[in-house]
Amino acid sequence: MDTEKVESLHFIEQIVEDDIANGKHEGRVLTRFPPEPNGYLHIGHAKSICLNFGLAQKYGGKTNLRFDDTNPTTEETEYVNAIKNDVRWLGFEWDGEELYTSNYFDQLYDYAVQLIKDGKAYVDDSTAEEIAALKGTPTEAGKDSPYRSRSIEENLDLFERMKAGEFPDGARVLRAKIDMTSPNMLMRDPLIYRIKHETHHRTGDKWCIYPMYDFAHGQSDSIEKITHSICTLEFENHRPLYDWCINSLGIFPSRQIEFARLNLNYTVMSKRRLLLLVKDGHVNGWDDPRMPTISGLRRRGYTPASIRNFAKRVGIARRENVIDISLLEFSIREDLNKTAARVMGVLNPVKLVITNYPEGQVEEMEMINNPEDDSMGSRKVPFSRELYIEREDFMEDAPKKFFRLSQGKNVRLKGAYIIHGTDCIKNDAGEITEIHCTYYPNSRSGSDESGVKAKGTLHWVSTAHNIKAEVRIYDRLFLDETPLGHKDKDFLEFINPDSLKTITAYVEPSLKTAKSGDRFQFMRKGYFCVDPDSTETDLVFNRTVTLKDSWAKKNKKK
RNA sequence: UGACCCAUGGUGUAAUCGGUAACACAGCGGUUUUUGGUACCGUCGUUCAAGGUUCGAGUCCUUGUGGGUCAACCA
Numbered sequence: 140m141d142t143e144k145v146e147s148l149h150f151i152e153q154i155v156e157d158d159i160a161n162g163k164h165e166g167r168v169l170t171r172f173p174p175e176p177n178g179y180l181h182i183g184h185a186k187s188i189c190l191n192f193g194l195a196q197k198y199g200g201k202t203n204l205r206f207d208d209t210n211p212t213t214e215e216t217e218y219v220n221a222i223k224n225d226v227r228w229l230g231f232e233w234d235g236e237e238l239y240t241s242n243y244f245d246q247l248y249d250y251a252v253q254l255i256k257d258g259k260a261y262v263d264d265s266t267a268e269e270i271a272a273l274k275g276t277p278t279e280a281g282k283d284s285p286y287r288s289r290s291i292e293e294n295l296d297l298f299e300r301m302k303a304g305e306f307p308d309g310a311r312v313l314r315a316k317i318d319m320t321s322p323n324m325l326m327r328d329p330l331i332y333r334i335k336h337e338t339h340h341r342t343g344d345k346w347c348i349y350p351m352y353d354f355a356h357g358q359s360d361s362i363e364k365i366t367h368s369i370c371t372l373e374f375e376n377h378r379p380l381y382d383w384c385i386n387s388l389g390i391f392p393s394r395q396i397e398f399a400r401l402n403l404n405y406t407v408m409s410k411r412r413l414l415l416l417v418k419d420g421h422v423n424g425w426d427d428p429r430m431p432t433i434s435g436l437r438r439r440g441y442t443p444a445s446i447r448n449f450a451k452r453v454g455i456a457r458r459e460n461v462i463d464i465s466l467l468e469f470s471i472r473e474d475l476n477k478t479a480a481r482v483m484g485v486l487n488p489v490k491l492v493i494t495n496y497p498e499g500q501v502e503e504m505e506m507i508n509n510p511e512d513d514s515m516g517s518r519k520v521p522f523s524r525e526l527y528i529e530r531e532d533f534m535e536d537a538p539k540k541f542f543r544l545s546q547g548k549n550v551r552l553k554g555a556y557i558i559h560g561t562d563c564i565k566n567d568a569g570e571i572t573e574i575h576c577t578y579y580p581n582s583r584s585g586s587d588e589s590g591v592k593a594k595g596t597l598h599w600v601s602t603a604h605n606i607k608a609e610v611r612i613y614d615r616l617f618l619d620e621t622p623l624g625h626k627d628k629d630f631l632e633f634i635n636p637d638s639l640k641t642i643t644a645y646v647e648p649s650l651k652t653a654k655s656g657d658r659f660q661f662m663r664k665g666y667f668c669v670d671p672d673s674t675e676t677d678l679v680f681n682r683t684v685t686l687k688d689s690w691a692k693k694n695k696k697k
Numbered sequence: 698u699g700a701c702c703c704a705u706g707g708u709g710u711a712a713u714c715g716g717u718a719a720c721a722c723a724g725c726g727g728u729u730u731u732u733g734g735u736a737c738c739g740u741c742g743u744u745c746a747a748g749g750u751u752c753g754a755g756u757c758c759u760u761g762u763g764g765g766u767c768a769a770c771c772a
Contacts, residue, residue: 147711147720175772210771267770276768278698312770322700324767333770352772375702376767397702399765404708410772452721454710456703459765463708466722476735511735542733551731584731596731663732690733 149455151190151396155198155367164366168200171365172226172233173240173356175207176218176340178410179425179432180225182446182467183401189450190398191369192231203363204233208241209355211339219340221425225433230443240350240359241341247350248302250358250388251313251332255294259387260331261287262297263314270312273319274327280320281327287316301334304347308334315354317383325380329353357381360393368393371400372457401453402461405615406431407622407630421634422616428670428681429616429638439613440658440668440683445474464615468684475658475666475683480508480515483553483598484646484661484680486610488527490602491544493558495577496524501604504584506554518649521604522555527645529663532597533574535563540693542595544574551593553662557582598662605645608678611670612640646678653678660686 148156159166170191174180180188195202204226208214223237240247254260263270263286275281289297301311313332321327331354336347357380360368368381375397385392402408407416408431416422416430425432428439436446449470453462483506503519528544537545544550546560556578564573582589616638622630646661653659658668665685673679 147713149710153713173772177772207772213771270770271768274768276698277700279768280699281768309770324700327768330770335770349770351770356772372702373766374772376700379701399703452709454721456710458703460709463723466709469722472734481732481734510730510732540733553731555731557731587731593731595733598732660732660734663734665734686732686734688733693733 150457151194151367151369151398151455152197154396155194158366159198164364167366168195168198169203169234169364169366170195170200170369171203171205171360171363173205173207173359173370174222175210175213176215176222177210177213178218178414179221179434181408181410181413181430181432182403182436182449183408183431184225185229185433185446186401186450186453187369187371188226188229188231189447190455192233194367194369200366201234202231203235203238203365205238205240205359205363207352207356207359208239208339208341209349209352211335211337211349214340216340221434225437228437228443229433229446238363239341240355241339243355243359243362244342244346244350246362247355247358248348250384250390251298251350251354252295254315254331254387255298255313256291257387258291258316260313260315261289261294262301262311263287263328263330264311267309270330274324275319277322277324281324283319284314284328287328298332301332301348302346304336306334308336310334313348315380315383317380323376323379325353325376326383329380353377353380354384357384357393357395358388358390360395361385361388361391364391365393368395370395370397372397372459373400397457398455399457399460402459403431403464403467404461404620405464405617405622407617412630415631416616419631421631428611428613438670439681440475440666441471442474442478442658445471448473461621471666471684472687475660477511478509479658479660479666481506481510481662482647482650482659483520483600484608484610484644484650484664484667485527485529485598485600485605486612486642486644486661486664487530488645489530489533489571490573491526491528491533491558491599492573492575493524493526493556493578494561494575498524500524501601502555504554520554520647520649521601522552522599523601523603525602526552526599527602527605528552528574528597528599530571533560533563533571535571543597544576544595549591549593551582551584551596553596553598554584555599556580556584557587557589557591557593598664600645600647602645604648606648606650606678608644608646608650608680610642610644610667610680610682612642612682614638614640644680646680650678658683 172191192202273282312330314328317326319327426434502522504522508515532543558576558578561575579589617633618635619633622633655671666683667680670679
C-alpha cells in the first residue's frame with residue numbers, strides 16, 4: 140500500500156488539535172479577527188483572516204469579527220465599513236453581528252472596579268513624564284509611584300470621578316498594581332484606563348475614560364469565550380499581562396497564541412506608513428492598485444481565491460519572514476490562467492498592412508475564449524487588411540532567436556492567417572510608421588492547407604474595428620527590496636517614479652460590454668481588469684500582472 | 698547590562714515528537730504549444746557554530762553566535 144501522505148499541521152493547528160483531543164472547552168473552537176478601525180486592511184491582515192477563519196472552518200468552529208475600538212481619537216466608522224467589506228470579499232462570514240470592544244465598556248469598567256477592590260489597581264496622579272521616569276528601562280528596574288499605596292476607598296472614589304468627567308485629559312490614570320521591578324516592562328504597573336474627553340464613533344459622549352489595549356483585549360476575548368486568541372509576535376511580551384488580567388479577574392481563560400506577521404519585499408506594510416502614502420498623495424487612496432491593501436489588490440484585479448491560496452502558501456510559523464512578491468504574483472497568475480477570458484489588445488500599436496488582402500473585406504475570425512476551459516466557448520473577432528500589432532513584435536535585422544515579424548519571415552496572426560514580412564515605412568526620425576506584409580490565403584486558422592511554417596504568433600486588432608481604452612500599467616511601488624532597511628534613508632526615497640504609466644491601447648471590439656471588475660488576459664501581454672473609473676464610453680483597464688515572459692527575461696540578461 | 702522569542706537551500710514552509718532532509722516559489726536547462734503563456738521533464742542548492750547524550754541528532758542537553766520584540770495615557 141502506498142504511504143498515505145499525512146498532511147502536516149502548523150503549530151497552531153497542532154495546539155488546536157491537542158486541545159480538542161484533551162476535551163478543552165468541550166472541543167469548542169472560537170477564534171476572532173480583531174481589527175482596529177483606524178485604517179484599511181492589508182495583505183498581512185488577509186493572512187490573519189485566513190488563519191482565524193480557516194481554523195474555525197477546519198475544526199467546526201466559528202469566528203467573531205470584533206472591532207477593537209478603545210481609542211476614539213483615531214477610529215472611524217468609514218474604516219469599519221471598509222473592513223467588513225474586505226472580510227466578506229475575501230470569502231469569510233463572521234458569526235452573527237459584528238462585535239465591538241466598545242460593547243463591553245460597562246463590563247470592562249466593572250472589571251476595573253473589581254481590581255481596585257481587590258487591591259490590584261490604583262489611580263495615579265502622575266504626569267506621563269513622571270510615570271515614564273519611574274518606569275525604568277529594560278535593564279533597570281522601575282520604582283513605585285508615590286500614589287501606589289492609596290487606599291481602596293480613595294481609588295474607588297477617584298476612579299468614579301474620572302468616569303464622571305471631573306478631571307481633564309491626562310490628569311489621572313488607572314494602573315494595575317503588579318510589579319515595578321519585573322523584567323517585563325509591561326508588568327511594571329501598566330496603565331489600564333486613561334481619560335480622553337472625546338466622542339467615540341459608537342458610544343458617543345457616554346464615556347470620557349477608555350480602557351487601554353491590555354485591559355480590553357483579553358477581557359473581550361474572555362467575555363466572548365474565545366478559545367484561541369491569535370495575534371502577531373509583537374504581542375508576545377503582553378501574554379503574561381493578558382493572563383494576569385484573566386486570572387486576577389477569575390474569568391474565562393482564553394489563550395493568546397502568537398505567530399509571525401507577513402512581510403513582503405518591495406513594499407511597506409504598516410498602517411502608519413500606508414496612511415502616509417495616502418495622505419501625502421504618493422498614491423491615489425487606500426485602494427490604489429499599487430497598495431498592498433486588500434482594497435488595492437482587489438482594484439488591481441486580484442481574486443479572493445488567489446489571496447487565500449497565497450495565505451496558505453506562506454505558512455504559519457514563529458520566525459520573522461520576508462515573502463517574495465513573486466509568490467503573490469504566482470498565485471494570481473495561477474487563478475487567472477484558469478478563469479480569465481483571453482482577448483486581444485495592442486498596447487503600443489504600429490500599423491500593419493496586408494498588401495495582398497482585398498481592400499474593404501472583413502472576415503470574422505473565431506477565437507477560443509480560454510484554452511484552459513472549453514466551457515467558456517468562443518467569440519468572433521473582425522479581421523481586415525489593416526491591423527495594429529505590437530511595435531515590439533516587428534524588428535528589422537532580427538536575430539535568429541526572434542520568433543516574431545521581420546522582413547522575409549513568416550509569423551502567424553493569432554486565430555487568422557500566416558503572413559510574410561516584406562518591408563516597412565519610416566518617418567524622418569527613422570521611426571517605423573507602417574509595416575507591409577503579404578498573407579497566405581490558404582493558411583486560415585482551423586483550415587490551414589498552406590504547409591507554411593511560422594515560429595511565432597502575434598496578437599492584433601483591426602484598425603477599423605477596435606476600441607480605444609485607457610490602460611494603467613502598474614509596477615511595484617518601491618524600487619528597493621527592503622525600503623525600510625536603510626538606516627539613513629527614508630522609505631519614501633525608494634518610491635518608484637514609474638509605478639504607474641497610463642497609456643492608450645487598442646482593444647478588440649468584444650470588450651465593448653466589459654464591466655467594472657471584469658478580468659481578462661490580454662494575450663501575450665498579461666492580465667487586466669476593468670477599473671471602477673471605467674464608463675460605457677471610456678474603458679479603463681488596470682494591469683494586474685504580466686504574463687511570465689521568458690523572452691523579455693532572456694533579453695534583459697544581455 | 699534584563700526578560701521573552703527565533704535560527705533548515707536565494708525565499709517561505711515541512712520532516713507527526715531521535716531513524717539517513719521534502720514541498721512550493723524564484724533561478725537555470727529542455728519538451729510540447731496557433732499566447733516566448735499554460736502543462737510537463739530535468740537541474741541547482743539546505744539543517745548558525747562548538748561540544749555532549751545516542752548504534753543513530755535538523756529534532757534532546759550545554760555553551761556560544763546571530764536576529765527579533767519590549768522603556769506610547771497606540772493597538
